[in-house]
Amino acid sequence: MNEPHLKNSIDRAAFYKELDTLNLAPLWEVLKGLVPTDPRPFAVPFQWSWTTVRPHLLAAGAAISAEEAERRVLVLENPGLRGKSQITDTLYAGLQLILPGEIAPAHRHTQSALRFVLEGEGGFTAVSGERTTMHRGDLILTPYWTWHDHGHDGVGPVIWMDGLDVPLVGFLKTGFREEHADTAQTSSRPEGYSEARFGSGLLPVGHVPGSLTSPVFNYPYSRTREALHKLSQNDEADPHFGICLRYVNPVNGDWVMPTLGTSMRLLPEGFSTRSYRSTDSAVFVLMEGEAEFTAEGQLPVTMRPxxxxxxxxxxxxxxxASKGDCVLFSFSDRPVHEKLGLFREDKA
Known part of the structure; x- marks a missing residue:
């Protein structure tokens, strides 16, 4: 076999074209893109204003039923990822509306999901045969591959934010989905069962975890807010996070879900965090007060409830925290970074 004389002896363009026909490619042409000096997300920092988005969500309620849509949701699409149904490079988020008397049909999927309630009373989610009522600020979990449906017994619209690991699961090509034979599940446990069994700092003797997700699937805002308030009266605020608590799996102290990490923080009025960045991408929701967000390379934006x-x-x-004490919910893909040994943060 004749060995090609590569060094400065052939037309590179012709050589690369020949490599292409053999399904080969020169690494030296793409190396810096494959292994960059630092992360380079396609997503950009971006704010969605509630006063702008809410009317359009209500208009969707008049245009299509929950049953017809299956999930009546407006996807929060990052300007840097248009058409991809992603709020960041690794996370999905959308705003879901359910109206009185409606049922969002039962299904299950391998993507893990969380619901963070923003408005309304009387809505509920049922997970694996147990129902939980929704209140503003509640964090409700839907573990991967569990049957779940949503309904509304009250008056007026109920709106929540869905957060899922759809991009991560999609990248791994491990997405599965199944429709339930019935529109809504039959209750097999009373409401509050999981909270009583796992949410009081107690565990049944001999309990063997059946999932990587927390067995508590409703973390009430009332309890979280009280904890933040009490800590703010005694603890010094962290310079980068304020008074910040993460939601935990009571079985092992880990994050509540294997792919999604959730937290709630309080910033006292006038408090400014120091500049911070980390490898995980995050989604923030302001619950109380007004806050000024300043992202690198952008003008400050004002966040309202x-x-x-x-x-x-x-x-x-x-x-x-520009007006009043600010309370912020957030979720991110930090658990994945930590478990893979990739998490890194930079505190200025």
């Missing part, structure tokens, strides 16, 4: 902000990974930002 129920406003949502997408923060791509390795993007530097700071937050100032």
């Amino acid at each position: 129920n406003d949502i902000f997408a923060m791509p990974g390795w993007s530097r930002y700071s937050i100032r």
Whole structure:
């Protein structure tokens, strides 16, 4: 076999074209893109204003039923990822509306999901045969591959934010989905059963975890807010996070879901966080007060209650509580970074 004389002896363009016909490619032409010096997300920092989005969500309620849509949701699409149904490079988020008397049909999928309630009373989610009532600020979990449906017994619209690991599961090509034979599940446990069994700092003797997700699937805002308040009266605020608590799996102390990490923080009025960035991408929702978000390379934006902000990974930002004590919910893909040994943060 004749060995080609590669060094400066052939037309590179012709050589690359020949490699292409053999399904080969020169690494030296793409190496810096494959192994960059630092993370380079496609997503950009972006805010969705509640006062702008809510009317359009209500208009969707008049245009299509929950049953017809299956899930009546407006997807929060990052401007840097249009058409991909992603709020960041690794996360999905959308705003879901359910009206009185409606049922969002039961199904299950391998994507893990969370519901963060923004408005209304009387809505409920049923997971694996157990129902839980929704209240503003509640964090409700839907573990991967569990049957779940939503309904509404009250008056007026109920709206929540869905957060899922859809992009991560899609990248791994491990997405499965199944429709339930019935529109809604039959209750097999009373409401509050999981809370009583696992949410009181107690575990049944001999309990063997059956899932990587927390067995508590409703974390009430009333309890979270009380904890933040008490800590704010005694603890010094962290310079980067304020008073910040993460939701935990009571079985092992880990994050509540294997792919989604959730937290709630309180910033006292006038408090400004120091500049911070980390490899995980995050989604913030303001619950109380007003906050000024400053992301690297952008002008500051004002966040008001129920406003949502997408923060791509390795993007530097700071937050100032500009009016009243600010309470912020967030979810991110940090658990994945930690378990793979990839998590990194930079505190200015």
